[in-house]
Ligand SMILES: O=C(O)CCC(=O)C(=O)O
């Protein structure tokens with residue numbers, strides 16, 4: 001299958017973006033103005049637990065998004081993760097193509113460029129690499145980049161840290177619902193929770209005001225933990241406006257995904273977000289999607305549902321949720 005890669009297109013010398021990237025006027029990045037004085041929450045994990053539970057659960061109820069600092073993830077490990085990802089994307093095009101995925105035949109892992117067309121038939125200004133990274137028993141290392149050779153070791157180390165931090169955040173969010181610390185982790189599979197790595201690579205774009213990196217969406221995951229390079233581009237939606245998320249060195253960008261919204265019966269919000277591109281610099285981001293195993297049954301936690309608070313979401317397997325979301329069917 002011949003897929004035109006955005007990276008190859010962008011570095012091939014281009015003065016205008018091709019028509020398939022040009023968004024209708026209402027979708028263009030300059031279109032909304034954030035509310036003055038309102039900023040995205042930044043929360044340090046080294047605070048007394050009661051304060052932390054309150055701050056994290058407020059951020060997840062009001063924004064579905066927060067920046068986390070003092071998470072114990074070392075800046076060196078983040079740097080190594082970014083280095084091996086950059087080295088992969090710096091490989092000659094032909095070498096990258098050996099890892100090409102094929103979502104239309106169910107092969108989601110590997111090197112890709114989004115081909116599925118939305119209603120307006122527009123595509124995104126991004127290439128990516130996507131692979132499962134945990135639990136180890138389900139990971140297929142043959143799909144992971146073999147170059148640079150340290151890719152595997154670095155990503156395995158990173159994955160352990162993501163599992164630890166996911167566990168901590170789920171504990172805080174459970175307590176924020178007034179429940180036992182394990183209430184959210186248990187239905188999500190606990191140590192069997194699936195962690196997927198998606199490296200997004202957004203090359204410079206000759207007309208950034210016309211295109212989008214990733215179009216508005218909510219993540220299907222329970223939580224998404226992301227580290228970008230130092231080029232800003234992520235925007236989150238709140239109360240009718242897009243808010244640009246500034247780069248904060250070594251912070252983890254935490255998104256509430258659909259599964260936490262469902263489990264919390266709507267107390268926590270799955271955040272609508274998008275990314276914009278720029279003219280001069282390559283933006284990259286490393287998103288780790290933390291999601292339940294496919295066979296897990298996900299619905300509002302029974303402790304949160306009663307006559308006054310009926311279930312707002314139906315209960316179904318994560319596999320069915322995914323199928324419905326991919327095919328734009330009602331949940
Ligand atoms: O690059 C970003 O900051 C956002 C990427 C994203 O939302 C995604 O890959 O799901």
Ligand SMILES: [Fe+2]
Nearest residue numbers: 217218219273
């Ligand atoms: Fe996302």
